[in-house]
Amino acid sequence: MDSLTSDDVAIRPIRAEEWQAVKELRLAALRDPLAHLAFLDTYEEAVERSDGFWQDRAAGGGAEDSGVRQFIAEESDGQWVGTVTVLVEEAGTTDWAGFPVERRQGHVVGVYVRPEHRGSGLTKALFDAALEWAWGVGVERVRLIVHEGNKRAQGFYRKAGFVPTGVTVPVAQAPGEKELEFVLEKG
Ligand SMILES: CC(C)(COP(=O)(O)OP(=O)(O)OC[C@H]1O[C@@H](n2cnc3c(N)ncnc32)[C@H](O)[C@@H]1OP(=O)(O)O)[C@@H](O)C(=O)NCCC(=O)NCCS
Numbered sequence: 475m476d477s478l479t480s481d482d483v484a485i486r487p488i489r490a491e492e493w494q495a496v497k498e499l500r501l502a503a504l505r506d507p508l509a510h511l512a513f514l515d516t517y518e519e520a521v522e523r524s525d526g527f528w529q530d531r532a533a534g535g536g537a538e539d540s541g542v543r544q545f546i547a548e549e550s551d552g553q554w555v556g557t558v559t560v561l562v563e564e565a566g567t568t569d570w571a572g573f574p575v576e577r578r579q580g581h582v583v584g585v586y587v588r589p590e591h592r593g594s595g596l597t598k599a600l601f602d603a604a605l606e607w608a609w610g611v612g613v614e615r616v617r618l619i620v621h622e623g624n625k626r627a628q629g630f631y632r633k634a635g636f637v638p639t640g641v642t643v644p645v646a647q648a649p650g651e652k653e654l655e656f657v658l659e660k661g
Contacts, residue, residue, distance in 0.1 A: 482549070482550055483547045483548065483549055483550075483555065483591075483596060483599070484547070484548045484550075485545060485546070485547050485548075485599050485600055485602075485603045486545065486546065486548065486603075487535075487536065487543055487544065487545055487546075487603075487607075488532060488535050488536045488544045488545075488546055489532075489536050490532055490533045490536035490537060491532070491536075492532055492536065493525070493528040493529045493531065493532035493533075494528070495546075495554050496528055496531055496532045496535070496544070497528040498554070499546070499554045499557055499586070500520060500584070500586075501517060501520060501521060502586075502588065503557075503584070503586035504516060504517035504520050505517055506586070506589075508624060508626075511621040511623050511624045512585075512586070512621065512624060512627065513584075514647075532544075535559060541561065541562040541564075542559065542560070542561050542562070543559065543560050543604070543607050544557060544558075544559040544584070545557065545558050545559070545560075545600055545603045545604050545607070546600075547587070547591070547596050547599065547600055555587065555588045555590075555591045555596070556586060556587035556588060556591055556596055556597065556600050557584060557585075557586055557587075557600070558582060558584065558585050558600045558601060558603075558604045559582070559583050559584040559604075560580045560581065560582055560583075560604045560607060560608050560616070561580070561581045561583060562578070562579075562580060562581075562608075562611060562613060563575045563578070563579050563580070563581050564578055565577050565578045565579075569581075571643050573641070577614045577615060578612065578613050578614055579613050579614060579615045579616060579617055580604075580605075580608035580611075580613040580615070580616035580617070581616070581617055581618065582601075582604060582616060582617070582618040583618070583619075585597075585618070585627065587600070592626075597630055598633075598634065601634050605658070609660060613660070614659075614660055615657050615658065615659050615660060616636075616657070616658045617639070617655055617656065617657045617658075618631065618636065618655075618656050619643060619653045619654070619655055619656075620653060620654055620656060621645070621651070621652075621653050621654075622642075622651065622652050622653065622654055623651070628654075628656075631656050632656075634658070635658050636656035636657060636658045637656060637657060637658075638654050638655065638656050639655045639656065639657050640655075641654075641655035642654055642655070643655070
């Protein structure tokens with residue numbers, strides 16, 4: 475089901491066949507001036523990836539039962555202007571950083587809104603959809619990881635109710651820098 479924001483932008487999950495739009499928006503995100511703080515991969519790496527990589531990513535983010543859901547904001551002319559992805563992490567597993575996952579939780583990744591849509595409420599609309607989905611699949615909390623220097627993203631996450639847990643993750647590519655875990659407990 476699509477929902478409309480006040481700007482006539484539809485928020486919806488992606489469909490598996492939309493891999494070219496997934497790729498285009500991700501490459502735009504990786505060209506953002508803050509990309510080095512916001513994302514773990516780089517434009518140079520991503521642009522070299524095969525069509526199969528993007529097809530697999532879209533298939534995962536667009537499947538009902540994959541434990542992954544990618545939401546996008548789409549203008550009436552079809553342009554995608556923002557995205558948020560939720561991964562479901564199962565209790566008893568180990569996360570990508572080697573920490574144990576103690577409770578079934580959502581992990582929000584790949585947060586990006588085109589500059590001309592920032593500060594408009596569109597990011598909140600994307601999060602509302604992503605969180606509704608996450609609570610609906612039964613997670614107990616939703617977390618995300620944000621670079622200590624990414625103050626605007628932190629400002630948004632706090633506004634959305636996320637709070638820092640005190641857990642930090644060193645940035646492999648930048649010794650001395652760290653990322654912060656923020657969490658939203660189920661209300
Ligand atoms: C992160 C992102 C999705 C946030 O969406 P947004 O629409 O810009 O967020 P908003 O403007 O609604 O909220 C940001 C808040 O932080 C505040 N803020 C901005 N810069 C800030 C700073 N340097 N220090 C503290 N707060 C700051 C804003 O004032 C705003 O709060 P307000 O509405 O109370 O004024 C968007 O900026 C983006 O795509 N950034 C590039 C990619 C990125 O960083 N992704 C996140 C990776 S973890």
